[in-house]
Amino acid sequence: EHGTSNSGGESSKESSRSSTPVLAADRTERLRDKMRRRTESGDHWFSLEFFPPRTASGAVNLVSRFDRMGSGGPLFIDITWHPAGDPGSDKETSSMMIASTAVNYCGLESILHLTCCNQTKEKITGYLSKAKHLGLKNIMALRGDPVGADWEEEEGGFNYATDLVKHIRCEFDDYFDICVAGYPTGHPEADSYDEDLRHLKEKVDAGADFIITQLFFRADTFLKFVRDCRAIGITCPILPGIFPIQGYQSLRQLVKLSKLEVPEEIMRVIEPIKDNDAAIRNYGIEQTVGMCRVLLESGNVPGLHFYTLNREVATMEVLRQLGLWIEDPRRPLPWAVSAHPKRKVEDVRPIFWASRPKSYIYRTQDWDDFPNGRWGNSSSPAFGELNDYYLFYLKSKSSKDALLKMWGEELTSEQSVYKVFTSYIKAQPNCAGHKVMCLPWNDEPLAPETNLMMDELDKVNRRGVLTINSQPTINGKPSDDPIVGWGPPGGYVFQKAYLEFFTSSENVTVLLKVLKKYEPRVNYHIVNVHGQNTTNAHDMQPNAVTWGIFPGREIVQPTVVDPVSFMYWKDEAFALWIEQWAKLYEDESPSRMIIKYIHDNYFLVNLVDNDFPLDNCLWQVIDDMFELLDNPPDDIEALPGDGPVHQETWRRP
């Protein structure tokens, strides 16, 4: 498809290194079981820590970062709890919302931090209930720093993380996986290292499933800590917290907050280069890689936990050098799966949202089953309204300014719009010299799979067949094919060719004549913004257009062209013309009127070539349409006027 469908940008990659090729297990196991399975398989893995953003645009960026860093295959990510930032609220910058977005929209197994200090039990229970409702399954239980100087132990209150662990287990039984913090050099407030170890044992005994440690600078520090933990009977997994030094100031600040001492040998290197950020970062990468190698080779460290500071470069580079970053992750399904527990069994989606998976997830969040039973003509899937374009996880990554540069400061005709589409498809600069990196229906550049069809796409878009989604025919490629593969190894994947586009009503009139020649090979569905629609779908049944056959399994058919949900998609696809494009321009401006004209008068068309063992015939269908437009037979009534007339039309509202 266009956009992200095969870029892997939004896929959940937890299964990629699984030693047993299972479609379902990785989506159904809880975190502690995944961790145990990966550990037992001798596999090394990693996880990533993020903090919530300060601003709304920071939230949009962080979600993009989740998608990019999620593609490397972390076992989980975790989101810190910022007591000062209204962390349990519905604000787009809250810890709760960010963790929920990671789980639901980015498909990432996530841990939400929670601090209990100065909180009532009711408040904490409220947070946990909300987290559960949102699909979060893992909590990092922390005491947190007392607010103000007047904090005292409260009788029956939350004085230690142990109290929070007990409370979670008491109120929510075994629902959550619980993680607690370990301090390789002892908690700064503890009376002694041994005293702190005993506290840690209490936390684990209270029901914690694993430990993530505070950062440290020497492998020995961590390895001694693990030995000491084991010696007093702590048997759960202990994950080292890894902090790649990324800058002089951030190091100083963190060290101050965490009351850690930076070893002499590190300070000696850093002090002389403290004003050279690149040099410090490079040193940090080198130092971290070296330390991680020692840890992994010790045999006591199954996985590494990274304090990313919400940055990508250093952590990704360390992971690449360690060989833990998965460059070409295997996709469990051709679309990005969600990590919400009730979507674990989801195995089929309409193709229409292929480039807008977050919108699909949002609009189906109230469904009880995924899909409604199975896709079937009888069940009318009730999609939620999509009028919440403000939701940060659905927002375009580009600013209004950037969009105007890509899509045109001023449009002069429908052809101006056609040119935006062709620039996008060819990944070439528009006439103003700006590359078109996205369209309202495609937030990402063309997928590698779609690239294969670039010439055909270019040709038809030039003439006003404005494509927004497509896939080529695939007749049994191995499931590990780097471009089109998905699912467990040893299988074969198939596709029927698909093409979806906007085009003028004049084109549609001719297209319908052409399509008669392609019955029953080509299924079509044609609709305008007013809901006038024509289809040859049997009984409104869905048409499977992507499927896979795997050793020892039932058939998986993850993508369908479904005539019922197409009518919901139609509303969204047409609305994007206005919401994302027309509104960039002044009210009543010619540019806005051109987009409005297209919105009001064009049709949205989808075509499926059912004959997947043969060459894709959909380009021929479009060619035949052009041919008939160019050479109308005498016995056909004159077609309504073409291009220029419409351009007049929108000029006269």
Next chain:
Amino acid sequence: EHGTSNSGGESSKESSRSSTPVLAADRTERLRDKMRRRTESGDHWFSLEFFPPRTASGAVNLVSRFDRMGSGGPLFIDITWHPAGDPGSDKETSSMMIASTAVNYCGLESILHLTCCNQTKEKITGYLSKAKHLGLKNIMALRGDPVGADWEEEEGGFNYATDLVKHIRCEFDDYFDICVAGYPTGHPEADSYDEDLRHLKEKVDAGADFIITQLFFRADTFLKFVRDCRAIGITCPILPGIFPIQGYQSLRQLVKLSKLEVPEEIMRVIEPIKDNDAAIRNYGIEQTVGMCRVLLESGNVPGLHFYTLNREVATMEVLRQLGLWIEDPRRPLPWAVSAHPKRKVEDVRPIFWASRPKSYIYRTQDWDDFPNGRWGNSSSPAFGELNDYYLFYLKSKSSKDALLKMWGEELTSEQSVYKVFTSYIKAQPNCAGHKVMCLPWNDEPLAPETNLMMDELDKVNRRGVLTINSQPTINGKPSDDPIVGWGPPGGYVFQKAYLEFFTSSENVTVLLKVLKKYEPRVNYHIVNVHGQNTTNAHDMQPNAVTWGIFPGREIVQPTVVDPVSFMYWKDEAFALWIEQWAKLYEDESPSRMIIKYIHDNYFLVNLVDNDFPLDNCLWQVIDDMFELLDNPPDDIEALPGDGPVHQETWRRP
């Protein structure tokens, strides 16, 4: 598969001439809607009337006849009501049981006749409730003949068929489709032809859906009757009852019963040849074909209803000459579908029962869903016990005597058994000169599809790999392929190669070593009668082995190898050795002991080759096993003794 799987012998063929290629509609529509659709499409169709048998063996034969005549594609069959034969009982000869068997086990849309004369409302309601419970959906509502001479109209009782129609509509609303009888020459007891027409109108107005007429001998008689019906406002379908004259006596008897007059021109031909059955039958065929042609060409007759007298030859010949008999019916699914309403959505079955579909239907008759949700590892399908080998619809068509001739009057070794298998596979006479037409697991000769593998099957059976089910690899053949096709036109069908056989524990020991080389390409499941089993199925998940891709539809995967249900099939497959074969011989006889030895010591093995785009590797697996048996490497412990030793074993119990 072996046996019936592709012979079409048991398939429901209602959809075969459907003008719209729909998988589901034909299974979900009620009879009156099917009839309307076929009529509107301008299609001609036929239906068949049978009466219940007198004896148990007659019932077994009638069910075979249903399978054979069902394969020609009747729109429905109907079963007459024999008041004297305990018609609503559970006896295998009752009208109720025969109609139920036709629906549930032969997949035939069926109408049960019901007469109301001399019956209480409670009794009639009881019959109707039972019919509904058994999955019957259509009733032919008749008055029936009064028993004895003292019958009088009863106040509030059932005096006319109209009363029964009203009662059905009153008690069962619109559940049943109701058919009533029409008399082209007037009912013999009616005061006049016009009076009888008025009664017919009353029956229709009371809620009948269509009319089947009494037999007649001239096309004009029927066509006038239809005109007269239309004239008084009867608008429902009127089907002509066609009676091919099959013999002099049966004609006289029927004419006497129905108080009809045989036209002069027919009597003139018949009288001279009344002792020549063949001549009369040939005349009957010719006369019927001529009359049917006139009826069909009139444009007022969409379908023909045949009084078969439970005979095949004449009716089938008439249908063939009229071009209504479907020689190569299209199969909606690769297995025989049942016509019970609750099985309408059934679209997947385990491959194990491919040759025993009636047993599968029997053992799953208590299921609420078909399948249990979908096939899934979590749902353990609870199969009913199969100890009811006496059930007439599960009985072998062959007599004990015939079975002994085919399978050996006396067995002398396991090799005697191997020879029975090879004779069956090659369709050649055994050493006593009798063709082996069936095996306990296969009641029919080898399917055309399996014939393609005859040489390989012969080779392995010779050496004690006793195959009972198999299918070749198919990689995308057109759905209208005459041998392996199924489902709507324009699609493609696929199969993974499958092989199922009994073999000795010595062979299994070696086979397991060989199978290690074929991981993960080959899935296997190996079990003995005691339930000792080995499998490499992932999480006990089903493996789809037959599937189809069709224009505008979801994927259909009608056959799976399911490790859970295999354990139920295993019990049945092993029991057939004893129930059908060993029990042919005297207790303690060597022949019985040989079969008993195999039952107690052999394993049942199934193998799937997952790599359907490549050549089937399962024969190579068996070859490798033979190779290793013939040339055991030195480092493998000596294998336990072979053939002769076992032969001693069963001689000494």
